[in-house]
Amino acid sequence: MFTGIVEELGEVTAVENLGDSSRFRLRGPLVTEGARHGDSIAVNGVCLTVVETGDGEFTADVMAETLKRSSLGSLTTGSRVNLERPTAVGDRLGGHIVQGHVDGTGAIAERTPSEHWEIVRISLPAGLSRYVVEKGSITVDGVSLTVVDAGPDHFTVSLIPTTLALTTLGLKESGDLVNLEVDIIAKYVERLLGDRAPEATP
Structure with missing residues (x-):
């Protein structure tokens, strides 16, 4: 993990x-x-x-x-x-639970720089938008980020100077692919609720 x-x-x-x-x-x-x-x-x-x-x-x-x-x-x-490296038992959980199992790829759609941070819009492949919510967590190229805005085919994140300087997200350009891993908790909840959903009556 x-x-x-x-x-x-x-x-x-x-x-x-x-x-x-x-x-x-x-x-x-x-x-x-x-x-x-x-x-x-x-x-x-x-x-x-x-x-x-x-x-x-x-x-x-x-x-x-x-x-x-x-x-x-x-x-x-x-x-x-x-x-x-993987998290050792007892270490602080600084980001969120990340498995390292990529759910799909998105592309950098737009970068909007500000004085001290940058807003980045990233496309979402079909089927993943239901797992992405405003203020929720998502992993982009291995970086734990908080979702600013979630749309049907995209989401935005706000990158602080440290993230821009110390990760690949500061180097990515429009059109570049990024790995996406959605919150594992959302996928488990969906599966559990789906299994408990009543069967449709004829």
Whole structure:
């Protein structure tokens, strides 16, 4: 489990195409400190398993399904990425509960800068808008954010200077894809209520 509080702005140092998957090498001296084979690290909000570590870098294999459902397939050597280690039991939950299981991708639709922050409008794929509510939580490229406004096919977030400076969200341009993970609690509530809904009478 993660919290959506990005620890490090890392970099892709190599991408190897393996046919039905890809192997990424990523630089992140902070998140690789003490990391071992089999550990998890979130990369732009996608939970990946560490294969090897060394010299401040780690490798991870990414299946075709993950490449298709997330924006990781568009990463190339030199791409910057948000990195976060799993939350340890007893740590503060600084953001919200994040699984690292991307629900879909959106695109940066509009950026409106202000003096001290920036409003960003992001498109929503069909089927996810019902999970996004005003003042609720959403994960964008692994960053825990509060929804400012929720529409049928988009939502907006307000980015503070720290988020703009220390995450990929400060680098994204209009049209760029971002990974989205909606609040897991909303999905569980929907499933529970759906199972309890009375059957329609003929």
